[in-house]
Amino acid sequence: MKLPISKRLLLCAEMIPPCQTVADVGTDHGYLGIHLLQAGRCARVIASDLREKPLASARANAAAFAVQERMSFVLSDGLHNFNPGDFDVLVLAGMGGDLIARILADAPWLDGGDSLLILQPQSAANDLRRALAERGWWIERERLVRDGQFLYAVMAVRPEGGGPLTPGEQYVSPALRRAGDPLYAAYLARVRRALELTVRGISRSADPADQARAAYYREALAEVASLNAVGDTDVGEAPRA
Ligand SMILES: C[S@@+](CC[C@H](N)C(=O)[O-])C[C@H]1O[C@@H](n2cnc3c(N)ncnc32)[C@H](O)[C@@H]1O
Structure with missing residues (x-):
């Protein structure tokens, strides 16, 4: 079995x-x-x-x-x-x-x-x-x-x-950026699309709570959108004590 x-x-x-x-x-x-x-x-x-x-x-x-x-x-x-x-x-x-x-x-x-x-x-x-x-x-x-x-x-x-992790690193971690994972480009594209939708939704919202979170999502999106789809495969990262 x-x-x-x-x-x-x-x-x-x-x-x-x-x-x-x-x-x-x-x-x-x-x-x-x-x-x-x-x-x-x-x-x-x-x-x-x-x-x-x-x-x-x-x-x-x-x-x-x-x-x-x-x-x-x-x-x-x-x-x-x-x-x-x-x-x-x-x-x-x-x-x-x-x-x-x-x-x-x-x-x-x-x-x-x-x-x-x-x-x-x-x-x-x-x-x-x-x-x-x-x-x-x-x-x-x-x-x-x-x-x-x-x-x-x-x-x-x-x-x-x-x-600490920046908003962008909370969506795509440094570990993932350097992993050379074959699914990295697909993951990045999905995260970016989801963040774009969130930012668009929040921009239309009149809820003050959404406005308070908008800066976080905009910062995350700007960072994720700037990432290279092949990742940082030659960049090592030591633990950040
Ligand atoms: C969707 S299943 C995941 C099963 C398996 N870990 C997997 O990944 O396929 C989630 C399981 O977590 C259990 N669970 C939910 N809350 C929990 C908690 N606070 N402590 C322990 N188990 C919990 C549920 O009873 C359920 O059996």
Whole structure:
């Protein structure tokens, strides 16, 4: 039986180095953890979810693929039922960027630790990048995957060593600009189109709240529009302490 794992989750898995324990928070079906164990990428997986039903499905799938002895199952809102040292790698995938940011904000003990975080937002990636930067965290690597009609960014994040990001960098991170990703030009074009629509919509709006945000979006658009579609492939970037 073949594991029905998506290209999106396969990219998350690819970005995880060999390690001891991976926590997959918001696991749902548990496919990511099952794949990691099958591939020998880690020794143990903690599969966690907010709800019983997805957790039961992860448990059943782990048994069907005979990896249940190397997986544990934790009912938890985000990281509430976790402790420092529980994992080497934390994955938050397939959730909105705002929810991922909220889960991370609720776990101040992550700051300065040596965990690697693999983050894959379904939406609001710019808000997530802004939250990471405000926390002083560093997007070490970022890659793209096309799944169906969607393009997703997957970030490998260190909970230290980062600095502020400009509005444009919140939409297209320095890590992505230097990654040489084959989907970079397509991603850039999509981000630019979305920002153009947002700026156009805000220009027509009479809502004072929109006017307050207009400068942010205009600045992001100007920076994104100035980017070279092949990226900064020859530019390295050290962590910004
Ligand atoms: C769309 S699924 C994503 C499943 C898998 N991670 C993936 O990328 O395919 C989102 C999962 O996150 C879970 N979830 C939502 N809020 C959560 C929270 N606060 N803490 C833990 N899990 C949560 C949901 O119950 C659901 O199973």
